[in-house]
Amino acid sequence: MKLTPLFVGALTLALAGTASAQTITIATVNNGDMIRMQGLSDRFTEETGIELNWVVLEENTLRQNVTTDIATNGGQYDVMTIGTYEVPIWARQEWLVPLDALGDDPEYDVDDLLPPIRDGLSVDGTLYAAPFYGESSFIMYRTDLMESAGLEMPEAPTWDFIAEAARAMTDRDNDINGICLRGKAGWGENMAFLTAMSNSFGARWFDENWQPQFDQPEWKETLDFYISLMNDAGPSGASSNGFNENLTLFQQGKCGMWIDATVAASFVTNPDDSTVADQVGFALAPDNGLGKRANWLWAWSLAIPTGSQQHEAAAQFINWATSKAYLELVAAEEGWANVPPGTRTSLYENPEYQDAAPFAQMTLDSINAADPNNPTVDPVPYVGVQFVAIPEFQGIGTNVGQLFSAVLAGQMSVDDALAQAQAATLRDMTRAGYVK
Missing domain, CATH: 3.40.190.10 (Periplasmic binding protein-like II)
Structure with missing residues (x-):
């Protein structure tokens, strides 16, 4: 060199x-x-x-x-x-x-x-x-399980299709989960996925006056959908699973779908590491028809x-x-x-x-489609797709991630977690001077 x-x-x-x-x-x-x-x-x-x-x-x-x-x-x-x-x-x-x-x-x-x-x-x-x-992020899925379920993955699927397919591919007797999604608490773990997902449901962390938005219906719809889907089609112990844990599950043939980082594509298609390497397809991150997909940057x-x-x-x-x-x-x-x-x-x-790399073009398209300056359906005062680019977000995001992970673990309800997230985030943003 x-x-x-x-x-x-x-x-x-x-x-x-x-x-x-x-x-x-x-x-x-x-x-x-x-x-x-x-x-x-x-x-x-x-x-x-x-x-x-x-x-x-x-x-x-x-x-x-x-x-x-x-x-x-x-x-x-x-x-x-x-x-x-x-x-x-x-x-x-x-x-x-x-x-x-x-x-x-x-x-x-x-x-x-x-x-x-x-x-x-x-x-x-x-x-x-x-x-x-x-x-960015996209969908990795088992083509053989999708075919067995009598379904065909669209290149740009909706969340409703993903939910239908996940439930159809789930086979508890054979330890196959229809979908694997992040549940491990952390601003860059479960909240990276859930924030990107919430964007496609029309949610946002803050309105234009930096008021937290967890008391709004879009966040409840996001979290209700996620918890129901994971309960019906996700792996046991999912509240402890982050990127690496889900990667292992997918490589072992225990996930019908996995929505996560595009970088994982080479690991799930490498026959030295993955038992399903020749049965993997890719699709864009899902949307809800609101103009934002659940892909990050x-x-x-x-x-x-x-x-x-x-x-x-x-x-x-x-x-x-x-x-x-x-x-x-x-x-x-x-x-x-x-x-x-x-x-x-x-x-x-x-x-x-x-x-x-059969995933190359879709990776590039997903990266180019993510817009940190306009990450949500409604306007926001912050930059960032799956995070909010302010110093306080590390602490705030991890706290909210712990609450949402507790819901997945069955330790609290969706409504209680959202109420606590709203109160704690409002307190922290007020102390930091964003909310007057």
């Missing part, structure tokens, strides 16, 4: 026989693409002499740890895996190092990054995190906290891990279908990728 002049100094030091090898610490999430990156990272160390210390965490734990570290300027991590929610908020607080060097490197080709993904990781035109993979990205003392080495790793050359490395080792998706225009123009 060609190195830019900015990195030459760091590279020279790393290779010059210093007293001890330079080491950077990377915090990342335990998703399949990140685990693959860790497995291939010895190539980076061989090229640069820079050693890597990995901290691989479950999604909710990662968010908690990196948020605490960066807010306290702890300096525990040199590279953080963060998302589209954190980047603009933290950049405005000057907690992240600008990635200007990527724009100066013609080999990296920052202009090749998909515009919706790049825009979400930039502030005033400056990139503050580089996308490792980008995603997200990127897991690599960023440098200002508290790190090794900015140049960290930037060099980010360049390597999010480059075109890294995609080619994964393709050579694992096949084109398994490269990190959703970040580069050139990937979706690559005939080899198109041939290997």
Whole structure:
């Protein structure tokens, strides 16, 4: 890989026989693409002499740890895996190092990054995190079970069709659940799915005056529909299931449908991991005829906290891990279908990728269809499809997620959860000064 002049100094030091090898610490999430990156990272160390210390965490734990570290300027991590929610908020607080060097490197080709993904990781035109993979959400389903149920999946289905199909495909005697959906509490776990779902039901987190909207009928309709569907066709213990748990269930043939991140497509169609790899179809996220589908927009990205003392080495790793050359490395080792998706225009123009990844075009269409600036049917004062881009949302979203997960676990009613969500969110937004 060609190195830019900015990195030459760091590279020279790393290779010059210093007293001890330079080491950077990377915090990342335990998703399949990140685990693959860790497995291939010895190539980076061989090229640069820079050693890597990995901290691989479950999604909710990662968010908690990196948020605490960066807010306290702890300096525990040199590279953080963060998302589209954190980047603009933290950049405005000057907690992240600008990635200007990527724009100066013609080999990296920052202009090749998909515009919706790049825009979400930039502030005033400056990139503050580089996308490792980008995603929206869509439906993954068992074509054989759909056929056995006597149904045909539309390319753009409604929620009513999804409910009908899920119930028809459910076979409790053979441990087949008609649908698997997130239930694990967390603003980026169950609330990512439920917020995107609620958008398609006409709901919103806040009205234009920042008043919470959980006391409105659209949220009740959303939650009633979700709970009824999961009770009838979902797996047992669903209140503990997030992305990874549902991925495992689908790969084991225990889900008729799964509505989740587009990035999962390569894992459910990989015969080395999935028992149903040759029986998977894809469809757009559902809608209710109101003009909004239940698809989100997200990127897991690599960023440098200002508290790190090794900015140049960290930037060099980010360049390597999010480059075109890294995609080619994964393709050579694992096949084109398994490269990190959703970040580069050139990937979706690559005939080899198109041939290997039957989900490629639908992934791109779903990413391009998500509009963070207009996420809901009615106007809202916030940006974000499956989250609200304000600092307070982490706490508020997780609290609401815990309430909704408790409903799924049978610990409280829909009405009680919505009432508590309304009261708690109103209190928090009033304290934060949004509601006067």
